[in-house]
Amino acid sequence: MSRQGQEQPRRGARTHRAGAGGRWRSWGRHHRAMARDSALRLLRHPLSSLLTMLAIAIALVLPAGLWLALDGARLLDAELDESATLTAYLAERVDDGEAGRIEEALAAQQGVADTRLITAAEGMAEFQQSLGLEDALARLPGNPLPASVVVSPVDPSPEAVRRLADELGALNGVEEVRLDLAWLERLRHLAELGQRVTLALVVLFGMGVLLVVGNTIRLAVENRRQEIEVVTLIGATHPFVRRPFLYSGAWYGLGGGILAWGLLTLGGDWLSGPVSALAASYGASFVLPTLGVGGSATLLACSTLLGWLGAWIAVSRHLAQIRPR
Amino acid sequence: MIAFEHVGKRYGGRFEALAHLNFRVGRGEMVFLTGHSGAGKSSLLRLIIRLERPSRGRILVAGHDIDRLHHTQVPFYRRQIGVVFQDHQLLFDRSIYHNVALPLEIQGMELRETSRRVRAALDKVGLLHRERALPIELSGGEQQRVGIARAVVNKPALLLADEPTGNLDPQLSADIMSLFEDFNRIGTTVMVASHDLALIARLRHRTLRLHDGRLVADEEAL
Numbered sequence: 001m002s003r004q005g006q007e008q009p010r011r012g013a014r015t016h017r018a019g020a021g022g023r024w025r026s027w028g029r030h031h032r033a034m035a036r037d038s039a040l041r042l043l044r045h046p047l048s049s050l051l052t053m054l055a056i057a058i059a060l061v062l063p064a065g066l067w068l069a070l071d072g073a074r075l076l077d078a079e080l081d082e083s084a085t086l087t088a089y090l091a092e093r094v095d096d097g098e099a100g101r102i103e104e105a106l107a108a109q110q111g112v113a114d115t116r117l118i119t120a121a122e123g124m125a126e127f128q129q130s131l132g133l134e135d136a137l138a139r140l141p142g143n144p145l146p147a148s149v150v151v152s153p154v155d156p157s158p159e160a161v162r163r164l165a166d167e168l169g170a171l172n173g174v175e176e177v178r179l180d181l182a183w184l185e186r187l188r189h190l191a192e193l194g195q196r197v198t199l200a201l202v203v204l205f206g207m208g209v210l211l212v213v214g215n216t217i218r219l220a221v222e223n224r225r226q227e228i229e230v231v232t233l234i235g236a237t238h239p240f241v242r243r244p245f246l247y248s249g250a251w252y253g254l255g256g257g258i259l260a261w262g263l264l265t266l267g268g269d270w271l272s273g274p275v276s277a278l279a280a281s282y283g284a285s286f287v288l289p290t291l292g293v294g295g296s297a298t299l300l301a302c303s304t305l306l307g308w309l310g311a312w313i314a315v316s317r318h319l320a321q322i323r324p325r
Numbered sequence: 326m327i328a329f330e331h332v333g334k335r336y337g338g339r340f341e342a343l344a345h346l347n348f349r350v351g352r353g354e355m356v357f358l359t360g361h362s363g364a365g366k367s368s369l370l371r372l373i374i375r376l377e378r379p380s381r382g383r384i385l386v387a388g389h390d391i392d393r394l395h396h397t398q399v400p401f402y403r404r405q406i407g408v409v410f411q412d413h414q415l416l417f418d419r420s421i422y423h424n425v426a427l428p429l430e431i432q433g434m435e436l437r438e439t440s441r442r443v444r445a446a447l448d449k450v451g452l453l454h455r456e457r458a459l460p461i462e463l464s465g466g467e468q469q470r471v472g473i474a475r476a477v478v479n480k481p482a483l484l485l486a487d488e489p490t491g492n493l494d495p496q497l498s499a500d501i502m503s504l505f506e507d508f509n510r511i512g513t514t515v516m517v518a519s520h521d522l523a524l525i526a527r528l529r530h531r532t533l534r535l536h537d538g539r540l541v542a543d544e545e546a547l
Contacts, residue, residue, distance in 0.1 A: 022433075022435050023433055025435075026433035026434065026435060027433055029436075030430070030433065226416070227416050227418075229414075230414045230416060231427065231431060232400075233376075233408060233414070234404070234408065234427065234475070235400045235401065235403035235428065235431055235432070236400060236431045237397070237400045237431075238400075240431055
C-alpha cells in the first residue's frame with residue numbers, strides 16, 4: 001500500500017511502460033514478495049516449522065561438530081610436528097668436552113634446525129627429578145647415563161625425520177638415534193580416518209537435510225496444488241511457480257542452520273570444562289575450537305543452500321506430475 | 326484465428342476423444358461449441374490452450390502451429406488466451422483484486438498499470454465495489470464474473486470459456502453470455518463451450534456441434 005502511495009505523484013502519460021528495466025524491477029519485486037510470503041507461511045505454523053528446522057539442525061550438528069573436533073585434532077597435530085625431535089645418545093666413553101664438539105657437528109648437519117646438549121650429569125639430574133628416585137640412583141657406583149643431544153629437524157615429516165636419523169646415527173661418537181615416530185604416524189592415520197568419517201557424515205547428513213526439506217516442500221506443493229494448476233493455466237512459467245517453494249526451502253535451511261549454530265555453541269560450552277580439565281591432566285592445553293565468524297557464515301550458507309536445493313528437487317519432481325485438469 | 330486441420334485426439338491409445346476435426350474460426354468471431362457431455366468440448370478447448378497435444382493433424386492459432394511450441398514458450402502462448410472455467414478456479418486465499426491481478430503478476434506488470442487494468446476489468450463485470458472481498462464471500466454468479474474479469478484483464482485476443490454458465494440460473498447465465506458478447510463486440514475472438522441449447526439458440530451465433538468427438542454440424546448464425 002505504501003509503495004502505491006509513493007508512486008502516486010508520478011502517474012501520468014508514462015504509465016504504459018514495460019521496458020527491460022520495468023521487467024527487472026517487477027522480477028525483483030516478485031522475489032521480494034515471495035521471500036516475504038514464504039516466510040509468513042512458515043510463521044503461520046510456527047510449531048511444525050520449528051520441528052522441521054530442528055530436524056535440519058540435528059542433521060547438521062553431527063557433521064559440523066565432528067568437523068570442529070577434527071579441527072582441534074589438526075591443531076594438536078601441528079603442535080606434535082613442532083615437537084617431533086630426535087634424541088642422539090652419545091657413546092659412554094665420550095666426555096663433556098667431546099660431547100660439545102659432537103653437538104656442533106650435529107648442528108652443522110643439513111636438515112637440523114636446532115640442537116640441545118644434555119650432558120651425562122644433567123641427564124642424571126633430570127632423571128632423578130622426574131622419577132623421584134634420588135636415593136636409589138645415588139647409591140649407583142657411577143653415572144650410567146650417556147650424554148645426549150636433542151635435535152629438532154627442519155622438516156618434521158616422518159620420512160625426512162627417519163632419513164635424518166639414519167644420517168646422524170652414522171656420525172662418529174653417536175651410539176644410537178631414537179625417534180618415536182610410530183605414535184605420531186598412528187595419530188596421522190587417525191586424523192585421516194577422522195577426516196574421511198567426517199566427509200562421509202557430511203554427505204550422508206547433507207542428504208538427510210535434502211530429504212527433510214524435500215518432504216516438507218512436497219507437502220506444501222500438494223497443499224497448493226490448485227494454485228499451481230491455476231497459475232500454470234494462465235501462463236506462469238516454471239521458475240515463477242517454483243519461486244515461493246524455493247524461498248520456503250531456503251528459510252527452512254537458514255532456520256535449521258541457526259538452530260544448529262546454537263546447539264553447537266551450547267554443546268561447546270558444555271564440553272569445554274571437562275575437555276580442558278582432561279587436557280590439563282595430560283599436561284597439555286587444549287581448547288575446544290569454536291566456529292568463529294567464517295565457520296558460522298559457512299554453516300549458515302551451506303544450510304540455506306541445502307534447503308534451497310531440497311526444495312528445488314521436490315518442486316521440480318512434482319511440477320512434472322501436476323497437470324491441470 | 327483458430328484452424329483445426331484433420332485433428333484427432335486419442336487417450337491411452339484406444340479411446341478416441343476427437344476425430345477428423347476440420348474448422349476455422351475467424352478473428353473477431355464468436356462461436357459456440359456444443360454437444361452432449363463427453364462429446365469432446367473440453368478436450369477441444371484443452372487442445373487450444375495446449376494442455377493436450379493432438380494425436381493427429383495440426384492446430385493453428387494466430388497462424389502458429391501450436392504443437393511446434395517449445396515447452397518453455399507455452400506459458401507465453403497461454404498468456405495471449407483468456408480462459409473461463411466452469412468452476413471458475415479462483416484462489417480462495419486471496420482477495421478478488423488479487424485473483425484478477427494474477428495474470429498480470431505472472432507477466433511482471435508494473436503495479437500502477439496492474440491496478441488500473443484490474444479495476445477496469447472488475448468494473449466491466451460490475452464487481453469493482455467487491456475488490457477487497459474474498460471469493461468465498463461472493464455468490465456463484467459473482468464468482469464466475471470474477472473468473473471472467475481474470476480472463477480478460479490481460480486483453481487477450483482469444484477468449485475461451487468452458488461451460489461458464491454450468492451452475493447458474495437462466496437469468497445469471499444470460500448476463501454472463503451478454504458479457505461475452507460485449508467482449509466480442511470490441512474485437513475479441515470468443516469461443517464458448519456450453520450445452521445450454523436454449524440460451525445458445527437465442528443468442529444467434531455460429532455454433533459448432535460435436536457428437537462423439539466428431540464435428541456433426543457447423544451452423545452459421547441465422
